[in-house]
Amino acid sequence: MSATDRGLLYGDGLFETMRIEAGRALYLQEHLARLAAGAQFLQIPSLPPGDLWQAVALTIAANDVAEGSLRLTLTRGEGTGPDPVAEAGPTLVINVRSGLPYRKEQYLNGFRVRLASFRRDSSSPLCRVKSLNFLPNVLARREAKAAGGDEGLFLNGEGNLCEGAVSNLFLREKGRLITPPEDSGILPGITRRMVMDTARGAGHEVLEEEITPARLGQAEEAFLTNSLLEIMPLVAVDERPVGRGVPGPLTGRLMELYRLRKGAARR
Amino acid sequence: MSATDRGLLYGDGLFETMRIEAGRALYLQEHLARLAAGAQFLQIPSLPPGDLWQAVALTIAANDVAEGSLRLTLTRGEGTGPDPVAEAGPTLVINVRSGLPYRKEQYLNGFRVRLASFRRDSSSPLCRVKSLNFLPNVLARREAKAAGGDEGLFLNGEGNLCEGAVSNLFLREKGRLITPPEDSGILPGITRRMVMDTARGAGHEVLEEEITPARLGQAEEAFLTNSLLEIMPLVAVDERPVGRGVPGPLTGRLMELYRLRKGAARR
Numbered sequence: 001m002s003a004t005d006r007g008l009l010y011g012d013g014l015f016e017t018m019r020i021e022a023g024r025a026l027y028l029q030e031h032l033a034r035l036a037a038g039a040q041f042l043q044i045p046s047l048p049p050g051d052l053w054q055a056v057a058l059t060i061a062a063n064d065v066a067e068g069s070l071r072l073t074l075t076r077g078e079g080t081g082p083d084p085v086a087e088a089g090p091t092l093v094i095n096v097r098s099g100l101p102y103r104k105e106q107y108l109n110g111f112r113v114r115l116a117s118f119r120r121d122s123s124s125p126l127c128r129v130k131s132l133n134f135l136p137n138v139l140a141r142r143e144a145k146a147a148g149g150d151e152g153l154f155l156n157g158e159g160n161l162c163e164g165a166v167s168n169l170f171l172r173e174k175g176r177l178i179t180p181p182e183d184s185g186i187l188p189g190i191t192r193r194m195v196m197d198t199a200r201g202a203g204h205e206v207l208e209e210e211i212t213p214a215r216l217g218q219a220e221e222a223f224l225t226n227s228l229l230e231i232m233p234l235v236a237v238d239e240r241p242v243g244r245g246v247p248g249p250l251t252g253r254l255m256e257l258y259r260l261r262k263g264a265a266r267r
Numbered sequence: 268m269s270a271t272d273r274g275l276l277y278g279d280g281l282f283e284t285m286r287i288e289a290g291r292a293l294y295l296q297e298h299l300a301r302l303a304a305g306a307q308f309l310q311i312p313s314l315p316p317g318d319l320w321q322a323v324a325l326t327i328a329a330n331d332v333a334e335g336s337l338r339l340t341l342t343r344g345e346g347t348g349p350d351p352v353a354e355a356g357p358t359l360v361i362n363v364r365s366g367l368p369y370r371k372e373q374y375l376n377g378f379r380v381r382l383a384s385f386r387r388d389s390s391s392p393l394c395r396v397k398s399l400n401f402l403p404n405v406l407a408r409r410e411a412k413a414a415g416g417d418e419g420l421f422l423n424g425e426g427n428l429c430e431g432a433v434s435n436l437f438l439r440e441k442g443r444l445i446t447p448p449e450d451s452g453i454l455p456g457i458t459r460r461m462v463m464d465t466a467r468g469a470g471h472e473v474l475e476e477e478i479t480p481a482r483l484g485q486a487e488e489a490f491l492t493n494s495l496l497e498i499m500p501l502v503a504v505d506e507r508p509v510g511r512g513v514p515g516p517l518t519g520r521l522m523e524l525y526r527l528r529k530g531a532a533r534r
Contacts, residue, residue, distance in 0.1 A: 001270050003340075003360045008268060008274050008340065008342075008360075009282070009338075010401035010404075011278035011400050042406075043409070073270075073275065080362065083412060084406075097347065118390060119390060121388035121390075123386060123424075125384075126406075131402055132277065132278050132402070133401070133402045134278055134349065136391070139393075157390075165349060
């Protein structure tokens, strides 16, 4: 990397993280579409999807990764000064790693979250863009880990729960799934959307509504989603149990349905 | 730079920008103190000030820069995943450039600002840290430049003016200087502090108070400050004139006093 890349100097860029299974990046098309939308917003020239697709495939193959993760980083490229002027076009970086960052017990016993000490500003135009300005998320993860949690959870400026540091939030209430709406300060996750589709396809009602802390406290069960760890049963917030304090039955059913859906998508 | 440096991956780092005059970085000690405070907040191991001081001097000398700018970037170093774990200690980058990014007419005619379309969240713990998460500032600069302005200006969540994209704000009211307080969402600038000291030393009253847009509209004059361009006369906000719409007399006097102070500091 150049030491004058604007990705480093200002976080002037975007990224996507994908799960690799059987040597392929899952939901690559959806991730590339979100990357392209972010690039359009930031006015970073996008690379042709076909080139990105090929670069991803070549990188996975060259590193011989069967199961693991892939990160795609697109920056505005080299250039100094705060004005978004790139001197020589965008920079693309692809990182791959074998293995995934979880312990099996986390899925059996459930994930525990900690409320972040600061809020997500839902009025920021950057909420909906997966930019390299990821330090609030890093700090929320640090706070959560320091308190013995697995993930940090953000309130937005209105005091509603909006998303985890690296995950989206779902709860079950009267049998229906509820997840915070896109304008609540969340990054709309690819897995969030896939889980909504999966649940609806299986006949479950899914609503996008604001979630107060009290509402989560009274939920029948809850889970988090992201592209690497997919569906994570959520069993505690700041040591207070969610639902019965164990992974819930609908969470388990959706995990199974999601696995089947992935298998079908790969074929 | 490594392609797994957390500065690039997450904006997990800090920077300082200084003016070089006569081959020396101005107010280096003050910038290094702010860097150290930010590093403590982010829990990034800091390098000994003596080492940083020497690295700065060597870089300026090696590049033979008499007048220009220097940027010091400190990241958490290499490491993947959102948790702030560095695998091999921090990364330090020093960039130097000859020349400064202004046109002489800007000082004669004054700088024109544009209000950003989005606000600064003064409750964020990152406001007071000069982190690599600089994209909101980049976007505010883009908006301002696209509208023919020289700099973007942020409102905070309370609707008060807090700072420019890369500058602090001062106005004159009944002969006194007013600048927004440190908890209003600003990055407390080194030049802001030096100008406050300079003004007070010359017998001017300086107050840290919230500045509504109406208050700026009624100001006798106003200016912006930063480390590279120092004191910039502010003459218009969104095409509405500030004061008489020309650089003000106190601004000119402070520019002169600031120059003298710098000269004394260099000796």
